[in-house]
Amino acid sequence: MTTLCIRQGRVIDPENHIDVICDVWIENGHISHMGHIEEVADQEINATHCVVCPGLIDMHVHLREPGEEWKEDIESASKSAVAGGVTSMCCMPNTTPCLDHAGVVHQILNRAKEVGLCRIFPIGAVSRQLKGKEITEMRDLSKAGAVAFSDDGLPIWHAGTMRKALEYASSFGYLIIQHAEEFELTKDGAINEGIVSSMLGLKGMPNEGEDCMVARDIMLTELTGGRYHVAHISSARSIEMVRHAQEKGLSVSAEAAPHHFALTELELLNFNTNAKMNPPLRTEADRMAVVKGLRDGSIAVIASDHAPHHEDDKCCTLDCAAFGIVGLETLLPVSLELVHQGHLSMSEVVAKLTSNPAKLLGLDVGTLGLGKKADIVIFNPSEDWMLDSKKLRSKSKNTPWDGKIMRGTVHYTLLGGEVVYQKEVSS
Amino acid sequence: MKPFPQHLLSITDLTRAQINALIDFSQPFLDLSRDDIRKASTMRGKTVINLFFENSTRTRSSFEIAGKRLSADVINISASMSAVQKGETLMDTGQTLAAMRPHVVVVRHGDSGSCHFLAKHTQGTSIVNGGDGAHEHPTQVLTDLLTLKNAWGDVKGKVITIVGDIKHSRVARSHLLAAKIMGYSVRVVAPKTLLPLHIEKMGCDVFHRFEDAIVGSDCIYMLRIQNERLKTNCSFPSIREYHEAYGLNMARFKLASDALILHPGPMNRGVEITSDVANHAQSQVLNQVENGVAMRMAILSTLCGLEAL
Incomplete structure (x- = not known):
């Protein structure tokens, strides 16, 4: 029997309403007990001044494997994840081949097991080849390990396909995750449509591109009794509609990406291609609406939308640049700004990164309950570090926070009681 | 006066004093361009590359003639023949x-920010x-300011009305920025x-x-309707209806009959402007072209640190 004790950290476990300074005892990779513990373990970790909480769950990650391994692969993404305190990732199906049949799901799970740093929960495709027409064998994908369904990267564009997907998926309790975008309104767009796109002479993507799709989908959710989740919600009106749907009792949820509550379209004024993502950075009013949605619970989850791209795809004009930024290593510090700025409590932010996505997806992780697998992150919430994109563990370096000061440093990440990441001791 | 910047990417790279200085530097080049011998040795030994990713006849040839009149070596590269x-x-x-160490590279490209991108990623030029x-076209606006200043003496307090495809117009955006620097006001006219x-x-x-919009305008600035854009993305029902609503004809011109008429070219006669107005004595269209060469001579020589003839 191996034992590990985490001493004197601020233990936060939102699922069990725990927020207290104490010791955590781990036996054979599982949480054994908490409190003031006299006994000395095989391995001791001092967590003074640190938060000890469940390992983070990032329910929106693009692994790029299989198919685009020069951008990222399961090993590099896993290293990036645990450096950011993430112990569970849900990977989006838009790889090559895509996750529209069980074989690819098995392949990803096998690779994740070989790497062994981070749990991976695949999200299956809604439509075959992500073409938006015929739905996939969702039961087969689910049996293989898919935890939800999405065509992310692309919207489920046709209303008829969306209706069918919601009907069929909810027959078995599956969640449909939508990248909400009406192409007719966003075609050729590079950034948010507004004063910045008008000044720079760029084609814009209006909020209504997102809003129209969310409005339609909420109606279809009501029609079908489906389970619907809006990925990377960014528009004030979409959040308002999600809130209204929840008040009506519909099974509608949403996640927000850190960049949508931390940054605005003003980042684009110098043509920064690392501030180009889809949905785009929007206005200050939208940013504040995302914060409000996180505060009042309409947005239950924070997820990074980790989208690695090679420098070649970003070192060009805004029109030509690929959409997306890496996010696994900035997920925690950018989210912690919500605490530092007084918008949310530490426990609320931790819940949005752990227990909330676990409950939404039915994952047996995200809590520190007794007997649970010891997936744990230990971080100092107020310790500064400067982000140097060259030092990111991800293969790709496309971040808008290069050179910026981040608050919140991961000291240890544990997966099943094993230390899979430890902060380098600076000399 | 502040020293001139290394690059000319935006009209906002220049101060009011610098814009006025460029207008002053252009005057002797206007005279030179009407001399029998249209050549000065000012830019001897300087290399200018015209790098054009989009088709252009007048801007490219304007820069080419400007460079050659000042004895610079001018090379034209168009995207169709390039790598x-x-x-x-x-x-x-x-x-x-x-x-290849040119002193100046003039860039036209279809993407907003492309010139800023090149300035960031190249050295020594x-x-x-x-x-x-659809972002900016600062040398066209400097040309327009030379034209207007020579006609009026000063642009301060004047009203310029820009008509047409504002959405895709880099000229309109540069004028909106220049108006704040130079103290004139801009009206825009178009369907939404x-x-x-x-x-x-x-x-x-x-x-x-x-x-x-036209009443009270000191200058009516007509933009070209890009016929090639019409086929794919129609922003109005027909040329006929556009001309009805937004074409500058003699009846409309009479509402501001003292106004100067500008157009960056090439004109579509019978679409955004009728021939009688285009040929009117107050039309500055050919002056704009002539002034364009002189202004670009001033710009090229200034960027090479040669501020007078």
């Missing part, structure tokens, strides 16, 4: 040309924005389909009816 078609990136094209996407969102926040008065 771009072989898949070379914009950065590699820019760095390759910069490695001056980049001149010859039109980047040809106006970018929130343009009123860029400091102009917005009109949808031509007649409402």
Whole structure:
């Protein structure tokens, strides 16, 4: 029997309403007990001044494997994840081949097991080849390990396909995750449509591109009794509609990406291609609406939308640049700004990164309950570090926070009681 | 006066004093261009590359003549003959040309920010924005300011009314920025389909009816309707209806009969402007072209640190 004790950290476990300074005892990779513990373990970790909480769950990650391994692969993404305190990732199906049949799901799970740093929960495709027409064998994908369904990267564009997907998926309790975008309104767009796109002479993507799709989908959710989740919600009106749907009792949820509550379209004024993502950075009013949605619970989850791209795809004009930024290593510090700025409590932010996505997806992780697998992150919430994109563990370096000061440093990440990441001791 | 910047990417790279200085530097070049011998040795030993990713006759030839009149070596590169078609990136094209050590590279490119991108990724050469996407066209606006100043003496307090496809117009955006620097005001006239969102926040008065805007205008600036754009993305039902609503004809011109008429060219006669107005004595269209060469002589020599003839 191996034992590990985490001493004197601020233990936060939102699922069990725990927020207290104490010791955590781990036996054979599982949480054994908490409190003031006299006994000395095989391995001791001092967590003074640190938060000890469940390992983070990032329910929106693009692994790029299989198919685009020069951008990222399961090993590099896993290293990036645990450096950011993430112990569970849900990977989006838009790889090559895509996750529209069980074989690819098995392949990803096998690779994740070989790497062994981070749990991976695949999200299956809604439509075959992500073409938006015929739905996939969702039961087969689910049996293989898919935890939800999405065509992310692309919207489920046709209303008829969306209706069918919601009907069929909810027959078995599956969640449909939508990248909400009406192409007719966003075609050729590079950034948010507004004063910045008008000044720079760029084609814009209006909020209504997102809003129209969310409005339609909420109606279809009501029609079908489906389970619907809006990925990377960014528009004030979409959040308002999600809130209204929840008040009506519909099974509608949403996640927000850190960049949508931390940054605005003003980042684009110098043509920064690392501030180009889809949905785009929007206005200050939208940013504040995302914060409000996180505060009042309409947005239950924070997820990074980790989208690695090679420098070649970003070192060009805004029109030509690929959409997306890496996010696994900035997920925690950018989210912690919500605490530092007084918008949310530490426990609320931790819940949005752990227990909330676990409950939404039915994952047996995200809590520190007794007997649970010891997936744990230990971080100092107020310790500064400067982000140097060259030092990111991800293969790709496309971040808008290069050179910026981040608050919140991961000291240890544990997966099943094993230390899979430890902060380098600076000399 | 502040020293001139290394690059001319945006009209906002220049102060009011610098813009006025460029207008002053242009005057002797106007005279030179009417001399029997249209050549000065000012830019002898200087190399200018015209790097054009979009078709252009007048801007490219204006820069070419400007450089040659000042004895610079001028090389024209168009995207159709360049490595771009072989898949070379914009950065590699820019760095390759910069490695040939030109003094100035004039760039026209269909993407907004392309000139800023090249300025950031090249060393030892001056980049001149010859039109980047729908973003800016500073040398056209400097040309217009030379034209207007020579006609009026000063542009301060004047009203310039820009008509047509504002949404895709780099000239309109540069004028909106220049207006703040030089103290004139801008009205824009177009259907909403040809106006970018929130343009009123860029400091102009917005009109949808031509007649409402034209009264009180000191200058009517007609933009070209891009016929080639019509087929794919129709922002109005027909040329006929556009001409009815937004064409500058003699009846409309009479509502502001003292106004000067400008057009960056090439004109579509019978579409945005009728021939009788285009040929009118107050039309400055050919003056703009002539002034364009002189202004570009001033710009090229200034960027090379040669501020007078």
